[in-house]
Amino acid sequence: MSYILDNIVFICYNLYYKFVFCIFWFEILTFTIFYILKYSLFSILFIYIFNFKANAACIMTLPKILESYHTQSNVWDELMSQTGVRESYLHLVKTLEGLSAEEMGNKDELAKKLFMTQGITFTVYSDNEGVEKIFPFDIIPRIIEAKEWAIIEAGVKQRLRALNVFLKDVYHQQFIIKDGIVPAKLIYSCPLFLREMMNVNVPFDIYSHISGIDLIRDADGSFYVLEDNLRTPSGVSYMLENRSITFRIFPDLIPRNNVRRVIEYPSLLLKNLLGLANRQTSNPTVVLLTPGVYNSAYFEHTTLARLMGIELVEGRDLVVENHHVYMKTTSGLQKVDVIYRRVDDEFIDPLTFRPDSILGVPGIYWAYRKGNVAIVNAMGNGVADDKAVYSYVPDMIRYYLNEEPILKNVPTYGLDVPENRSMVFANMGNMVIKKTNESGGYGMLMGNKATEEEMEEYKKAILEDPRNFIAQPIINLSSSPCYIDGKLQPRRVDLRPFALYGPDGINIVPGGLTRVALREGSLVVNSSQGGGSKDTWVLGE
């Protein structure tokens, strides 16, 4: 009995100890989990509060600059979201936070001075005296995130592929017309459609070697194509110069923000130009043809020629002999293989186009047609960037590439269609009306700013030549911070990325020209209408 009792006691003792042991470990485990959870939550809470404070600090300690920064509803602002400063702008805002109003003013002055002393100017001639002007520059850069740029890049490449096939098609078999995608009337009524380009074979079937696609951003932040520039798009030198000025006024800021480089543009362009030369020529001569020193983009022509190390020529420097183009040098005539021309189609050859042109080269068209010289961009591209043809670009993408357009088009109404015309006349106050073959902000009516008189004048002009006009709803361009009158203020911007189409494919330099409507409330970014520009930062991954 005693033995049994001993055993029972022993078993109970054992069980008790096991129980105590388990309880001990259970407690240890419970405590560990509790502390881990406790401190994790605490850490999370801590980090959250800290970050909030850090972000708040950005905003709190920048009242002088951001206090006056009032974004508009229904307008996408590049700097501010609903919740505060966008992540891509945090570094920049922190830098600005540390600068006094005087320092900011000095930077603004320095930028203007640098443009002037470096001769980045254009001359306005009046009263027999040339006045040097600079293209207004805003010192606050516009920032584009990597994921946004990926969409732009893919969209622009897709668009250019389609437009190039369109140009090849429209000047050869015209399948797109035969298949009823684009009306024949639209093409043949386009003043920029060159019958002289029919059945002309261009090297590598590339028409638009250099393109500038104007993009805008609607209220939801999505990008729209406003227009395609496939003839002689300008502004790339400002993309390069704006960057070099920003280095000077904000030292170290660019590397700290992981901004992608734009400096490769001239070498990429030169590589493409050399690739277009006749294959029998081992050392081709490439030149840049400029209208001359009085052209407002002359600075750009000299900059590009210098950066590529090619000769900058005027029409009078070139001569055509036996359907070959030569330039007049001190050592005699030298054959030219590739011409990057900045002279419009109608002025390029007085024997084929405008006979009164003195900017072009007599006989160059036939040298081109025979394939003895490559001309960049090809002649006749205007038919693809005509504002009325623009509305068919999404259909071109579907037709030629069998893809859905990545970048949206702004709804466009051709005013040669009677229904469109009556709809537009009834809603003129909400529309922008543009001439199909004008650019630079000319030939445009902003319905919301126009007087009754101006509207009546436009209506009359539209009825006289409806094919010459299109209408688009007024899109709220996105706003970006600008340093104006000593404070940051939102102003409307667009973006012109530059795409280079060469034998090896399409390259888009990560950046572009951000044009800004510096007048308060204005939606017109063109320099002729009070617009300026700013540096464009595309951030790396």
Add this chain to the structure above:
Amino acid sequence: MLSRVAESVFWLARYMERTNGLLRVLRTNYIASQDEIREYNWKTVLQTYGYLDAAKIEPIQFDSRAVLNYVMLDRDNDASLINNITRARENAKAVQDHITKEMWHTLNGYYLLIREGSIQRTIKYGDPITALDALLKHGLFLYGTINVTMSRGEAYNFLNVGLYVERAVITTDVTDIKLKEIDYDMAHETATPSLRYLLYSLSGYEAYLKSSRGIVEPDTIIKQILYDEDFVHSILYCTSHISRYFKRLYGQSIPESYEHVDFLIGKGLNNLKYSSCNLKEGDSIRSLLAQTRTDLHNIARAFNKHYFGYN
């Protein structure tokens, strides 16, 4: 190199040098005008660097300030300083891809300087010497920039040919003007002070004093201006340098063009070097200066024809 570019570079250098020469002449004349007991007459300067007729010269010929304003800042005066600098800049603008960025910035800075309100106010109302010195200094800065940054290629050679052609023309003209003031009479009572000012205008007075041990004689002054091979403004020095830089263009020239221009440069150089000019006789100097001027014009015309495409 494009013919048009070669021409622009050539003229860019000529306008630059013309500006430099004009500034020196004005500086010297202004100092002389302040030094004179009697009223200083600017008539010769107005006739040389302007297009005013006698009736318009008369009211301002004793007014230093009005003369400086007309010769330096008047845009209607084709030969004015501001027009020279503007033309130099316009030529540089047309050949930006052939000159260095530094040179372009310096020349552009020169252009902005002459257009600056403060310089113009100093000329009009302040001390003109301050303004003239600031401009001269910027000109020297430009020459230094060219020397340090420009590649010794075709553009540099055309630039130097233009520079020395212009300098030789300026020296010839300024000497002729000064000698006319004393009627080419080397024994004229004002010959020595007049020629001393001539040396000032050509930055040669200090060099002259060193070589002549302080003895100022009209014929030795003329000798330095015509023949001194170490004096950078002498006609012989300039002509030798035209030849020197031109010979470097041999490899980039059409042989016939080269031979033709080379012949004219050699002829001009020899006409000067082996002339039998009597430096004590005004007429002898006058005919040598006239011959030199003709030779220089022939050289410039030959460049137009054989290198700049004006066939």
